[in-house]
Amino acid sequence: xxxxxxxxxxxMVLPHCDYxxxxxxxxxxxxxxxxxxxxLNDWKHIALTxxxxxxxxxxxxITIAVEAAVFKYSNDYxxxxxxxxxxxxxxxxxxxxxxxxxxxxxxxxCYSFFEGNNKFSNLSENExxxxxxxxxxxxxxxxxxxxxxxLDKHPELLDMYFGNYTKLVYQAQINDSELDAKAREISExxxxxxxxxxxxxxxxxxxxxxx
Amino acid sequence: MSDEQDIILADLSxxxxxxxxxxxxxDGMKEEIAESVNILLGRGWMPYDILTKALVEGMRxxxxxFRDGILFVPEVxxxxxxxxxxxxxxxxxxxxxxxxxxxxMLIGTVxxxxxxxxxxxxxxxxxxxxxxxKDLGINNPVENYLQELESGEYDILGMxxxxxxxxxxxxxxxDTMVEKGMRDxxxxxxxxxxxxxxxxxxxxxDAYCRDAAVAVETAKEFMAKKHNQMVA
Numbered sequence: 001x002x003x004x005x006x007x008x009x010x011x012m013v014l015p016h017c018d019y020x021x022x023x024x025x026x027x028x029x030x031x032x033x034x035x036x037x038x039x040l041n042d043w044k045h046i047a048l049t050x051x052x053x054x055x056x057x058x059x060x061x062i063t064i065a066v067e068a069a070v071f072k073y074s075n076d077y078x079x080x081x082x083x084x085x086x087x088x089x090x091x092x093x094x095x096x097x098x099x100x101x102x103x104x105x106x107x108x109x110c111y112s113f114f115e116g117n118n119k120f121s122n123l124s125e126n127e128x129x130x131x132x133x134x135x136x137x138x139x140x141x142x143x144x145x146x147x148x149x150x151l152d153k154h155p156e157l158l159d160m161y162f163g164n165y166t167k168l169v170y171q172a173q174i175n176d177s178e179l180d181a182k183a184r185e186i187s188e189x190x191x192x193x194x195x196x197x198x199x200x201x202x203x204x205x206x207x208x209x210x211x
Numbered sequence: 212m213s214d215e216q217d218i219i220l221a222d223l224s225x226x227x228x229x230x231x232x233x234x235x236x237x238d239g240m241k242e243e244i245a246e247s248v249n250i251l252l253g254r255g256w257m258p259y260d261i262l263t264k265a266l267v268e269g270m271r272x273x274x275x276x277f278r279d280g281i282l283f284v285p286e287v288x289x290x291x292x293x294x295x296x297x298x299x300x301x302x303x304x305x306x307x308x309x310x311x312x313x314x315x316m317l318i319g320t321v322x323x324x325x326x327x328x329x330x331x332x333x334x335x336x337x338x339x340x341x342x343x344x345k346d347l348g349i350n351n352p353v354e355n356y357l358q359e360l361e362s363g364e365y366d367i368l369g370m371x372x373x374x375x376x377x378x379x380x381x382x383x384x385x386d387t388m389v390e391k392g393m394r395d396x397x398x399x400x401x402x403x404x405x406x407x408x409x410x411x412x413x414x415x416x417d418a419y420c421r422d423a424a425v426a427v428e429t430a431k432e433f434m435a436k437k438h439n440q441m442v443a
Binding site for chain 1: 239283284285286288289292323324325326327328331349350374375376378405410
């Protein structure tokens, strides 16, 4: 199992005795991006732990897991930040974060905050038939999308799932020719034209820089 | 439920074949379902009986196992696809032979949302249960719903959404119905993965339906109440 597979299934555990001032409790789908930002900005005060990325397949688990993680670590850090947007919780996560007095990322989901919430909000009116991929989803497409939807065994279901989509938008956080090639392969498999947009880290970086 | 042994469908008794059709629906076997429907028609079964006793009952079992976490979305879609194969044969015959009609429903996915798997399942199950259903498709602004409601004779409005960002639009539709004084003329049922009972109440819907089977039962209950009120 490679590290992305592991983060999808189990999340990322904090290294033992890794005391910092701030702890980020993040979605596993953001692990690599947050680690890159920590290194890029030399944020020595920030530690990171991640919940399993696969919770996105069952959004009702996200709020419960975030609350449990906050209780687990709240005595060990001066501040905790939740690196999730609403992520399909229908406002439940935002309410819970308010109750727990912790901050989270603004916006509906990672496609929005990577693009920049304001920009995405303007774009999305005309993009309701777009299916989005991030770097993480390109890497984990089979285990996160294709297999859970049963498309590995029943490709005839493709049209029932994606028949109303008209394009695949790959929001690239980094420039990587291997990921670009994988995104092209996915677009061919889905039968959707590919649009690649370099977003960088968007509002994720803005939000973390304020911690 | 699948069996390795080859089964000759035409050799089965009516009762065995009906049970086999439940299994075949469960396993998403579209061709076998079509073959069995034709066998029962050949034996003189009424199309409505095939629909209710074999197909709808089979899908009801699929629905229960989906609710209980035994089956997942891909398996339900395969079952629905198999049922479609049977419905394709039965639909014209049902119109000819005259099946009981329980009521008329208008259904559609709300503005900004293109997801229709759940809506399509509800449509199929409602039709199977004896409702006439007009499907508005996806991405419907409030005008689409109102225009169709005003031009037809509907009992029920069904709205679907998969996204937390689009589900609030259901309230826009209901509020507009209230403004126009037409809200109480219809039963409004809502559904979709991120919805719940609390949301349904908050937006002023009559019922939240967590799956297609619940939608059918809920619609039947409302129609029975309406019928009783008219009789009283």
